[in-house]
Amino acid sequence: MEMSLDNLSSAQKDELMTSVKQQIALANAQELLTKMTEKCFKKCVGKPGQELDSSEQKCIAMCMDRFMDSWNLVSRTYTQRI
Known part of the structure:
Protein backbone atom coordinates (compact mmCIF):
# COMPACT_ATOMS: atom_id res chain seq x y z
CA MET A 1 0.00 0.00 0.00
CA GLU A 2 1.54 3.26 -1.11
CA MET A 3 0.76 6.50 0.72
CA SER A 4 1.12 9.85 -0.99
CA LEU A 5 1.80 12.91 1.13
CA ASP A 6 0.38 15.06 -1.67
CA ASN A 7 -3.14 13.98 -0.72
CA LEU A 8 -2.79 15.15 2.90
CA THR A 34 20.10 1.09 27.06
CA LYS A 35 23.62 2.33 26.33
CA MET A 36 23.89 4.13 29.66
CA THR A 37 22.72 1.07 31.58
CA GLU A 38 25.09 -1.28 29.76
CA LYS A 39 28.15 0.97 30.07
CA CYS A 40 27.62 1.93 33.70
CA PHE A 41 26.77 -1.60 34.82
CA LYS A 42 29.86 -2.99 33.06
CA LYS A 43 32.05 -0.26 34.58
CA CYS A 44 30.70 -0.43 38.13
CA GLU A 56 28.33 -0.06 43.24
CA GLN A 57 25.20 2.04 43.69
CA LYS A 58 27.27 5.20 44.08
CA CYS A 59 29.42 4.32 41.05
CA ILE A 60 26.35 3.67 38.88
CA ALA A 61 24.70 6.93 39.99
CA MET A 62 27.83 8.95 39.24
CA CYS A 63 28.38 7.16 35.93
CA MET A 64 24.81 7.85 34.84
CA ASP A 65 25.15 11.52 35.83
CA ARG A 66 28.35 11.87 33.79
CA PHE A 67 26.80 10.02 30.86
CA MET A 68 23.76 12.33 30.87
CA ASP A 69 25.95 15.44 31.18
CA SER A 70 28.01 14.27 28.20
CA TRP A 71 24.91 13.41 26.19
CA ASN A 72 23.39 16.83 26.90
CA LEU A 73 26.60 18.63 25.93
CA VAL A 74 26.86 16.74 22.65
CA SER A 75 23.16 17.29 21.96
CA ARG A 76 23.37 21.05 22.59
CA THR A 77 26.51 21.38 20.46
CA TYR A 78 24.95 19.39 17.63
CA THR A 79 21.75 21.44 17.78
CA GLN A 80 23.70 24.71 17.64
CA ARG A 81 25.56 23.57 14.53
CA ILE A 82 22.49 22.68 12.50
Missing part, protein backbone atom coordinates in the same frame (compact mmCIF):
# COMPACT_ATOMS: atom_id res chain seq x y z
CA SER A 9 -3.93 18.54 4.13
CA SER A 10 -1.46 20.88 5.78
CA ALA A 11 -2.89 20.01 9.21
CA GLN A 12 -2.55 16.28 8.49
CA LYS A 13 1.05 16.75 7.37
CA ASP A 14 1.82 18.69 10.56
CA GLU A 15 0.19 15.96 12.66
CA LEU A 16 2.17 13.28 10.84
CA MET A 17 5.42 15.21 11.30
CA THR A 18 4.72 15.65 15.02
CA SER A 19 4.03 11.93 15.38
CA VAL A 20 7.25 11.00 13.56
CA LYS A 21 9.28 13.40 15.72
CA GLN A 22 7.77 11.89 18.88
CA GLN A 23 8.59 8.37 17.71
CA ILE A 24 12.18 9.38 16.92
CA ALA A 25 12.55 11.07 20.32
CA LEU A 26 11.23 7.94 22.06
CA ALA A 27 13.61 5.68 20.11
CA ASN A 28 16.53 7.98 20.96
CA ALA A 29 15.59 7.98 24.66
CA GLN A 30 15.36 4.18 24.68
CA GLU A 31 18.75 3.89 22.99
CA LEU A 32 20.28 6.35 25.46
CA LEU A 33 18.91 4.44 28.44
CA VAL A 45 29.66 -4.03 38.81
CA GLY A 46 32.57 -6.44 38.76
CA LYS A 47 30.79 -9.50 40.06
CA PRO A 48 26.96 -9.39 39.85
CA GLY A 49 25.17 -10.72 42.87
CA GLN A 50 21.73 -10.62 44.44
CA GLU A 51 21.95 -6.88 45.12
CA LEU A 52 24.24 -3.91 44.58
CA ASP A 53 26.45 -2.83 47.44
CA SER A 54 26.67 0.86 48.34
CA SER A 55 29.87 1.49 46.37
